[in-house]
Amino acid sequence: MLNLHGRPNVLLVTCDQWRGDCLSAAGHPVVKTPNADVLAAEGVLFRRHYGGAAPCSPARACLYTGLYQMNNRVCRNGTPLDSRHGNIALAARAAGYDPTLFGYTDVSLDPRLLADNDPRLRSYEGVLPGFTVRQALPEHQKQWLSWLRAQGTDTSAGSPDIHRPAAGQAKSDVTNAPPVYSKDQTPTAFLAGEFIRWLGEQEQGAPWFAHISFISPHPPFIVPAPYNTMYDPADGPAFKRAADWQAEAAGHPYLAYDMGRQKRTKFVPGIEDKVPDWSEENFRRIRAIYYGMISEVDAQLGRIWQAIKTAGAWDDTVVVLTSDHAEMMGDHFMLGKGGFFDASYHIPLVIRDPRRKATAGSSVDRFSEAVDIFPTLLDLIGAKPQPHLDGRSLTPWLDGEKPTDWRDAAHWEFDFRSVAAGEAERYFGIDSRQCNLAVIRSGDFKYVHFGGGLPSLLFDLNKDPGELNNVANDPAYLPARLEFAERLLAWRARHLDQSLALAELTEDGVVGYVSRGSKGVGSRK
DSSP, X not given: OOOTTSOOEXXXXXXXXXXXXXXXXXXXXXXXXXXXXXXXXXXXXXXXXXXXXXXXXXHHHHHHHSOOHHHHOXXXXXXXXXXXXXXXXXXXXHTTXXXXXXXXXXXXXXXXXXXXXXXXXXXXXXXXXXXXXXXXXXXXOHHHHHHHHHTTOOOTTOTTGGGSOTXXXXXXXXXXXXXXXXXXXXXHHHHHHHHHHHHTTSOTTOOOEEEEEEOTTSSSOOOOTTGGGSSOTTOSOOOOOOSSHHHHHTTOHHHHHHHHHOBGXXXXXXXXXXXXXXXXXXXXXXXXXXXXXXXXXXXXXXXXXXXXXXXXXXXXXXXXXXXXXXXXXXXXXXXXXXXXXXXXXXXXXXXXXXXXXXXXXXXXXXXXXXXXXXXXHHHHTTOOOOTTOSXXXXXXXXXXOOOTTOOSEEEEEEEXXXXXXXXXXXXXXXXXXXXXXXXXXXXXXXXXXXXXXXXXXXXXXXXXXXXOOOOTTOGGGHHXXXXXXXXXXXXXXXXXXXXXXXXXXXXXXXXXXXXOGGGOSOEEO
């Protein structure tokens, strides 16, 4: 039964850097996520869901705006989001909600709207326009640290150093020793508690819209007891990788560049040297910790589900659980995100709508993308999805339908420009506008097209699911390479910016659709 206003509550949960295969509901052989599984049992699990870009800011721009990177143009952490674009928060506000944020959105604000000395221009961690911020938690984590101090915990190390083992960090090997804070004091627990406190303040029967943006299981890779010993490093699937990292690096110029930049201290503070040189044992230890971080997040999800039930709002609440991008986690001797491998982009998506009980517990094996979240939420709150958006509403799948015109491939983009430092530009001898790649990934093949004259890649996923053997230059695969290059070009042509291209001025005035962007949801005549 919906609330008195006839609209559902909405809870959008993002868990940063969560791999799409690391759900027990998705069949992972090791990771246990009972509370995410509860959501899947009451909703729909999208098994082939992919992020639109990486790292955090570009990935979230796709999710929040419903536009591919080619249109939202957020290329890196720090690339401003053009203020003309609409987004999830503004649309929810236009529909009568007060969208409220717990955590962060990693949106660099449009500098054309701010004074030159505005401090918001010194950080990529701005807030998506439209959100009311109840509890911010940016990278410095000062709000969480002050909460810890109030409980008597020594926080003098600050962030990220507080995320080191309390007993000290070895120089080269990974340890599962816990940090100084407990399982009830993690950043995840802090945000969950703030949401629950806010939930208790909501007027009975009044619809609400909340976005909880958890940092976990994003690095630093460390987790308190009991999660630090929950998983045995010996368990888990084999890594998808070549015989050694040198063979991986030889596979493509971009891989050589990226692997040379991967520093261990970025993932485990205090450990020296480069990631690819780590032993198999160390990669497995990190992965066991990562699995533990996922279970820690899952425990807090259960706490949130229970709070919503206690408030009597569970049957009125649409819940969307997803991530921004995924995590390499040892595949191809890498950690982090970016590049072109599936491991960086395959992410979880579970949508639970209490009004759609007939499809509860079902799953979808067709491709869905981060850009689909915005139009789906518009549909679910009774606002019409906007025609210029690149994503499509997933509500037909929630209704048990099987659209015959649905996409048969996933697409994503990655931009590796470095405007401030010029690192990639110098390395490859190309300009910033050429530092990019685009991917089309079907069930059978994956084609990667690079800018700047860098060589393309083609993988036969039926024979090579680990993406280890580039067949782009194999004459036998020339027809497939041409087909997917043409499909990628057709995809880009179809999704060129449609903000005004769907309208025409005539003697009778405007005919067609005009996107109002950040000023409104658009109009059609």
